Amino acid sequence: EADIYQTPRYLVIGTGKKITLECSQTMGHDKMYWYQQDPGMELHLIHYSYGVNSTEKGDLSSESTVSRIRTEHFPLTLESARPSHTSQYLCASSGQVGYGYTFGSGTRLTVV
Amino acid sequence: ELKVEQNPLFLSMQEGKNYTIYCNYSTTSDRLYWYRQDPGKSLESLFVLLSNGAVKQEGRLMASLDTKARLSTLHITAAVHDLSATYFCAVVYSGGSNYKLTFGKGTLLTVNP
Numbered sequence: 001e002a003d004i005y006q007t008p009r010y011l012v013i014g015t016g017k018k019i020t021l022e023c024s025q026t027m028g029h030d031k032m033y034w035y036q037q038d039p040g041m042e043l044h045l046i047h048y049s050y051g052v053n054s055t056e057k058g059d060l061s062s063e064s065t066v067s068r069i070r071t072e073h074f075p076l077t078l079e080s081a082r083p084s085h086t087s088q089y090l091c092a093s094s095g096q097v098g099y100g101y102t103f104g105s106g107t108r109l110t111v112v
Numbered sequence: 113e114l115k116v117e118q119n120p121l122f123l124s125m126q127e128g129k130n131y132t133i134y135c136n137y138s139t140t141s142d143r144l145y146w147y148r149q150d151p152g153k154s155l156e157s158l159f160v161l162l163s164n165g166a167v168k169q170e171g172r173l174m175a176s177l178d179t180k181a182r183l184s185t186l187h188i189t190a191a192v193h194d195l196s197a198t199y200f201c202a203v204v205y206s207g208g209s210n211y212k213l214t215f216g217k218g219t220l221l222t223v224n225p
Contacts, residue, residue: 033212042217090154100145101213103155
């Protein structure tokens with residue numbers, strides 16, 4: 001079944017650690033996105049990609065980085081986690097224009 | 113810059129009542145999406161509206177799009193507790209041959225017995 005997967009679902013990590021949030025999709029979508037969302041709050045686009053080797057920063061400045069080496073994989077990395085990075089991170093993908101986004105289940109990150 | 117405004121941002125209603133959530137956007141677009149988010153969960157697609165006058169219905173929810181007024185509505189009929197969630201509208205921003213969605217801030221709906 002085509003889907004979009006995020007791992008881990010929950011992550012508690014100490015300040016200063018390097019972390020990578022994984023996002024993979026099996027739908028062959030060329031466009032992928034990362035959103036940051038605090039509980040009960042609006043979504044903020046932090047990174048997006050329109051294809052392999054294409055990445056762009058989103059509307060909200062973020063200390064994270066992304067890569068897109070394969071169509072199906074769009075990982076997000078924080079080199080040195082801080083408590084201010086505590087949030088939920090949502091990955092999404094889209095294929096044909098007009099069909100909107102499909103969202104992953106999210107990663108809830110807590111930095112202590 | 114495309115702006116998407118939802119109102120109300122918070123809505124508390126009784127079971128059995130009707131209400132409408134509004135989504136206004138600032139620039140021309142003919143594609144609008146509604147999503148639902150349960151607490152602590154991800155976003156689930158509800159409706160895709162692709163043309164002026166489009167109307168979609170699923171159970172007690174009905175969404176419509178008026179591209180001339182730059183307005184979409186999400187109407188709730190005879191609300192039930194299971195509809196309690198946050199509802200987001202999103203509008204496509206066309207930048208060249210690619211696009212990205214701009215989301216409203218969301219409407220937190222609480223349906224009380």
